[in-house]
Amino acid sequence: MEELEGLLELNKSEGIFIDIGTQVYLEIEGVNFSVTSIFIGLLKDEFMIVTLPKRYKSIKNKLFPSDTLIVKYLYDGSVYAFQTKVIETITNPIRALAIEYPKVVQQRELRVAKRNNVVVPGRVEAKKKIFSMVVFDISKKGCRFKYRDNISNIASLREGDLLKMYCQFPGVADEIGAMAVVKNIKRSQGQFTVGAEFQDITKTFLMPLMQFLFSIEDFS
Known part of the structure; x- marks a missing residue:
């Protein structure tokens, strides 16, 4: 998994912009492929909640508390990304993943003109x-x-x-x-x-x- 600083010219963004229902991409430390989840909600400065990612069974041993991951998503034509850690994996009564609220969110315009x-x-x-x-x-x-x-x-x-x-x-x-x-x-x-x-x-x-x-x- 890449460090956040290695992403292509990401600029610091003020605050976090994301809608409920947004598809997010998770890059999980120790996993060589990305998985997707759906953003459910957050408590500002405390935590964020996403659905358990697809292919959960194959990666659940990489989603213990304090495991690191990078979250990326698209909002209003820009790519947002932040590094975070797992707080808890929830399987009952709902299937969800609680992650730390990001300290730094980075943003850049999606290079839509790029071939x-x-x-x-x-x-x-x-x-x-x-x-x-x-x-x-x-x-x-x-x-x-x-x-x-x-x-x-x-x-x-x-x-x-x-x-x-x-x-x-x-x-x-x-x-x-x-x-x-x-x-x-x-x-x-x-x-x-x-x-x-x-x-x-x-x-x-x-x-x-x-x-x-x-x-x-x-x-x-």
Whole structure:
């Protein structure tokens, strides 16, 4: 687990901003993967309560009182993080984790313009045709995707064309759609690579996208 000071240029924030129901990511000392919980509530300057993390059975021996963990979450477009310690694991009558109220909360803007290498399946609707594609590079402003050049697809996309993209983000049950405009196209070895810029992005698309970008944000 990284020390908090090792996170990328985090700046000290005044107070703590978090809504009940926010998904938080826990990095637990001695565990080589992150787990998620849901924030339940807090008593200022005393403690915070989150649900028992997913995969609890495999990590419960790392959640004894005084064990250290780092909590990260997304709030209003910023990443917040703090180091804390376990107070108590509660399994009855509710399943929850009590942690120390943070002494220092650190914050930085999520680098939503940064490109991220990903694999997100989806579909494109353009010129009265729908075809499968894969997004491999994405940010808040736009993305790049690939699709096969074959009879069932269209090979006539041009710069400036308007299209609708449907992305299947991890953890989201349904595909989420957004309008985009084609910025550039390359053809190589039977497939097209298209750069597209999102247009008039809605909250329905923006919130899952922001959560996805946060989940893959590199804190190394």
